[in-house]
Amino acid sequence: MTMIRMEISKDDSRAIYKQIADQLSTQIEQGLLKPNEKLPTHRALADQLNVTVGTITRAYTEAERRGLVEARVGAGTYVTDKQKGYWEFQCSADEQPTTCNFGYNMPPLVGQSDKIKQAMHVLSGASLSFNEFLAYQQPEGIESHRKIIAQWLQSHGRNIDKDKLLLTSGVQHGVQMIFDALTDTGDTILTEKLTYPGLFSLARHKKLNLRGVEIDEDGVVPESLDAACQHYQPRFLYLMPTLQNPTTSVMPALRRKEVVAICKKYNVLIIEDDVNGLLPDNPPEPLVNLDSEWVLHLGSFSKCFAPGLRVGYIQPPQRLYSRLKMSLKDHSWMLSPLLSGLICELICSKSLDQILDAIRYETIRRSQMALDELQPLKPQYQQGGFHLWLSLPDTWRLSDFIHAAEQKGVTVKSAEHFTLPAGKVTPAVRISLGCPGSREQLMRGLIILKELLESDTPYDFDL
Incomplete structure (x- = not known):
């Protein structure tokens, strides 16, 4: 954070907030304040200039109106980088050193x-076919795109039929399609007791009841699933059998057969979220x-x-295809069609497999760093x-640990995010290893977490 030298004159006819905005403008023009430089907090600058926080707020607002600075949610106020394209994103928190x-x-x-x-360059050079990407297509997507994607998934062990495949804007979108097309208000959905938090908002929107099934190191427990099917008469079971979010479990082949058999016994359809299914080298067969x-x-x-592409897919049973x-x-x-075209070019050029191999390699390196650093825990x-699931030592309360990590510039996800409404919150956190921009940044964060976890916890209380 930059310290700014300013002088405020009460004899000046201009309002104090405008004096501050004008001096910011001068210092930016003179190069004393550089693009993307962080300005002092409202409180810090107010204390420095002996003015109110409201005055600084007005000054920064005026400077932002002039295009001199920009407020970044949760990060502070920064000098505007006028060389940056208007379409570019702000720096995310993990890019800060x-x-x-x-x-x-x-x-x-x-x-x-x-x-x-490279893929965009190839697509843009296809002048005859490029117009297809700009036109309306059938809802299920261009047939040649579905064929290429289905064949690639088949080569990775998935029994996918192009004629049953629907292209979506990610898995979240696919689940929403299922809920909208195939459930009614008040229906019950079973899921793992700790599960993907995006499911909660979708269920709440449709007024569905979520019920948790007990889990162990292999995923949902068959006896618990059987009892839940009897008791709740659910419409669906949603689960993530490979690299479950957040617990990391991979359901073994025998357990998968048991789960399918139980669901068929009680006429419960299965929503298989296979978003992580392609990451392990030799995962069990998917439920499909x-x-x-x-x-x-x-x-x-x-x-x-990459998550920014927002290309997903769903293969439903044939009898449900038209409704979905x-x-x-x-x-x-x-x-x-432009997005599915990009995926197809990445597949055909072998770029997708090259990136998947590179992701696996980098994930091995990062996970080994994390396991070495956090091994005693x-x-x-x-x-x-990409993630670890870490139970906290008894000396830490979950909320205290999350806050202490944030105070040191480290963000982790609390078990509360993954716990069903009214469920008991486990004192644990998810640590996602792919998010830090570099291994060096990853190691800095791991060291901070380890030091926190091994430190004496400062307990405070109120009456």
Whole structure:
């Protein structure tokens, strides 16, 4: 954070906030304040100039109106970089050298942007076919795109049929399509007791009841699933059998067969979220391979390439295909053909497989760093995953630990995010290893977490 030298004159006819804004303008013009330089907080500058915080707020607002500075949510106020394109994103917290963001469960950066540029260059040079990307297409997507994607998924062990495939804007979108097309208000959805938090908002929007099934190191417990099916008569079971979020579990082949058999026994359809399924080297067969007419299989390219592409897919049982196709049409008419075209070019050029291999390699390096650093604390981890699941020592309260980490510039995800409404919150955190921009930044964050976890906890209380 930059210290700013300013002088405020009460004899000046200009309002104090305008004096401050004018001096900011002069210092930016003279190069004393550089683009992307962080300004003092409102309180710090108010104390320095002996004015109110409200005056500084007005001054920064005036400076922002002039295009001199920009407020970044949760990060502060920065000098505007006028060389940056208007379409560019602000720097995220994990790009700041003093912070480490373990919050987002995403793949590490291993050259995805270069591959995307190359693919876009190829697509833009196809003058005859490029107009297809700009036109309306059928809701299910261009047939040649579905064929290329289905063949690639088949080569990675998934029994996918192009004629049953629907292209979506990610797995979250696919789940929403299922809920909108195939559930009614008040229906019950079973899921793991700790599960993907995006499910909560979707269920709340549709007024569905979520009920948790007990889990162990292999995923949902068959006896608990059987009892829940009897008691709740659910419409669906949603689960993530490979690299479960957040617990990292990988359901073994025998358990998968048991789960499918129980769901068929009670006429409960399975929503298989396979978003992490392509990450391990040799994962068990997906549930869709066991029974494609009982499993709605969802996946995306968010974890095996990049989340910003927002290209996913769903293969439902044949009898549900038309209803889900209509749901997709109602939501967005279609996935952008330009996005599915990019994925197809990445597949055909072998770039997607190259990036997936690079992600796996980098993930091995990062996970080994994390396991070496946090080994005494015995975090849960499975090969190929981007995240750890770490139970806190008894000396830490969950909320205290999250706050202490944030105070040191480190973001982790609390178990509260993954706990069903009214469920008991486990004192644990998810640590996502792909989010930090570099291994050096990753190590800084791991060291901070380890020091916190091994430190004496400062307990405070109020009456």
